[in-house]
Amino acid sequence: MALPSSRAALAGFMAGSVLFVRAQSGRAQTDRHSQKDEPVGAAPLPPYVEPPPRANPNRHLALTAVGGIWEHQFSGDRFRTKPGPVWGVSARIEPQPFLAVRARVLFGRQPVVADAGAFGPTTVDVVQPMLEVMQLSMLVEPQWHLGDGATLYGAASFGWARGVAPEPETPGAGRLRSSDREFVMLTYEIGAGACYEPVPDWLTVGLYFGASIAGSRSGRALETTQAFTADGHRTWLSPIPRVTGLGLALFEIGIIL
Numbered sequence: 001m002a003l004p005s006s007r008a009a010l011a012g013f014m015a016g017s018v019l020f021v022r023a024q025s026g027r028a029q030t031d032r033h034s035q036k037d038e039p040v041g042a043a044p045l046p047p048y049v050e051p052p053p054r055a056n057p058n059r060h061l062a063l064t065a066v067g068g069i070w071e072h073q074f075s076g077d078r079f080r081t082k083p084g085p086v087w088g089v090s091a092r093i094e095p096q097p098f099l100a101v102r103a104r105v106l107f108g109r110q111p112v113v114a115d116a117g118a119f120g121p122t123t124v125d126v127v128q129p130m131l132e133v134m135q136l137s138m139l140v141e142p143q144w145h146l147g148d149g150a151t152l153y154g155a156a157s158f159g160w161a162r163g164v165a166p167e168p169e170t171p172g173a174g175r176l177r178s179s180d181r182e183f184v185m186l187t188y189e190i191g192a193g194a195c196y197e198p199v200p201d202w203l204t205v206g207l208y209f210g211a212s213i214a215g216s217r218s219g220r221a222l223e224t225t226q227a228f229t230a231d232g233h234r235t236w237l238s239p240i241p242r243v244t245g246l247g248l249a250l251f252e253i254g255i256i257l
Contacts (some may be wrong), residue, residue: 002089022155059201062092066208066255071135072110075242078118084109084130086248092141100141100153107134107250119168119237126176127169128240135161135187149197155210159187165221165240178227178237183219185243187212201256208250214243 069083086108094100110131119126137159144152165181191210197203222239229235 033124050080059256060093061257062204063257064090064092064206064252065205066090066104066106066250066252067254068248068250070106070108070110070246072131072243073245073247074112075244076241078115079128079241080113080115082111082113084111086250090252090254094143097145098143100143102139102141102155104137104139104157105135106137107132109133114168125171126237127171129166129169131163131165133161133163135159137187137189138190139191149193149200153189153191153193153195155193155208157187157189157191157210157212159189159212161185161187161214163221163243164221168227168237175230176227176235176237177230178225181221181225181240183217183221183240183243184219185214187214187246196253197253199257204252204254204256206252208248209254210248210250212246214245217242 020246030178065087066089067085070086071081071083086106088103088104088106088108090102092100092102110133112128112131114126114128116125118128137157139155139157141153141155143154146152162182162184165183167178167180169175170176189210189212191208193206193208195204195206198205222242224239225237227235227237
């Protein structure tokens with residue numbers, strides 16, 4: 001009577017072994033599939049690092065001085081430009097660890113070269129001095145802390161700018177007298193930058209690159225204006241071309257209050 005029990009035990013042992021082997025085989029296949037699904041050579045993004053506890057717990061505001069170059073673009077081909085100097089100040093606050101808001105004012109000059117006939121059918125050569133431009137902007141800056149005082153950020157801004165085109169010069173014999181002409185415009189900017197705190201919570205330095213488009217332009221500089229020759233005859237000067245865009249690169253250094 002013991003023989004049937006032995007046969008039953010042997011059959012149960014063999015069935016269990018088969019199930020174990022199948023389970024191990026399925027796990028190995030799953031591991032192989034998961035390895036195939038992993039991207040090859042994909043570089044992981046740098047991890048977001050929570051900013052360390054502030055050495056200055058009362059910090060509220062970063063005041064920075066900025067300087068660099070910018071270049072405005074004009075419609076048509078009557079004006080050719082090259083980079084000009086720009087300088088200014090900005091104030092930056094961080095309402096959230098991942099978000100900053102900045103107010104910025106820039107002052108600068110824009111060199112221009114007017115082609116022959118750019119100011120209309122005058123009988124003298126006309127040279128346009130550098131344009132003087134002032135720009136006010138409000139920037140929203142999502143930011144990414146990299147640790148050790150380093151931060152990357154993007155920027156989107158809305159701004160208002162005012163420019164002055166000084167009285168054109170006539171270096172030849174036939175002098176024309178006119179006047180300074182002004183224009184205003186709105187600017188819409190996107191950009192990116194990086195900043196670093198060599199002295200945490202006290203000193204910051206950074207770089208910023210941006211590009212913008214211009215809209216809603218108006219002013220006397222965009223209209224035909226009268227000019228007078230040396231003997232009192234009246235003539236007309238064509239408007240300056242409209243500004244279509246702007247590119248700029250800035251270096252900043254400031255203190256954290």
